[in-house]
Amino acid sequence: MSNYSPLEVTFIKGDGCWLTDSAGDKYLDALSGIGVVNLGHCHPTITKNLVDQSQKLLHTSNVYRIENQEILAKKICNLANMDKVFFSNSGAEANEVAIKIARLYARSKDIENPIILTAIQSFHGRTMATLSATGQNKIQAGFSPLMSEFIHVNYDDINAVNQYKNNQDIVAVMVEPIQGEAGVIIPKNDYLDKLHKTCKENGWLLILDGVQTCMGRTGKLFAHEHNEITPDILCLAKGLGNGVPIGACLAKGIASELLTPRTHGSTFGGNPLVTAAALGVLDVFQNTEVLNNVNKMSEYFKSEFESKLGKNKAVKELRIKGLMIGIGLDGNKIDCSQLVKNALKDKLLINVTGNSIRMLPPLIISKEEIDILISKLVTLIGS
Ligand SMILES: Cc1ncc(COP(=O)(O)O)c(C=O)c1O
Structure with missing residues (x-):
């Protein structure tokens, strides 16, 4: 079907931060399959787990x-300080579980028409429920009637949430710890703490959509660890399988008790193969220095960016947490619509949202590779 319009390149091999196309040319992957291959392409631990498991049972x-x-x-x-988990095949499916749990939570409180607060510019997926939760008209266009239980409020604005305190129909607040698809929008440091407090005070579930921000992306295994809070529900996918489709909806306390036999299910969810891959991912996080590398490379990227591109007239700002990177550009000074294609010509993979470049490079990226990335950005944006 014509829902994708792929760029004219086919990759046939991957190794760490690098992809090789069918002509044999090598590309620096600063996108990781949109935040999926966080540990790099064909990580040996994941590959070994997949090979071993595929010889035993799929x-x-x-x-x-x-x-x-x-x-x-x-x-x-244990790692996330949550009580229970449901395994799905994708991020949208993990979020669907969160939304279903919020409905059951509403039933437990005799709320007939529950409302979940989500954020403007958020992205939660493409299923009917998750696109209704998503705060972007372009994702919803053409798909009405939408599910009516979502009210979209300003992101990073605790007052926008607090004004619903007296609304008895609110059951949950669902946000991304950092907005990814919106172009890497990083909220104030205490935003999640404040949301957590408001949710606790009002008996609302705090649902964190960590699909893009977790699995080491921000320098912690889970993004909300920067805030020392525990949400009621945490959704994961993308980097959890490092390229193998697996999602997870983790829950704590009452939220973890609401799915009972036959209330939800998935044919493939959590099967022996995908869970072998995810076990490999956790092994790598626990037994290597990958999180340290994220924090070191984040600092290095920041200082190199500042020295090589800090004074560039087209650059408005750098938004960075760990290796989740957004570069805000001035659309009057540079034609952002051509950046992805221009980068591709220079063998660099990036994403552009509006006037922002978004990059999610593999977390194992080295200093030398950051140097190459910066020099390609200088070529792309101009010095
Ligand atoms: C924050 C967030 N939630 C949900 C999704 C949807 O995940 P999937 O495409 O695996 O359904 C994405 C995908 O980009 C995402 O970034």
């Missing part, structure tokens, strides 16, 4: 117990 069904899934559930819940 799939059984959630009708039976799945050893890898049970091990992964324990590990990820």
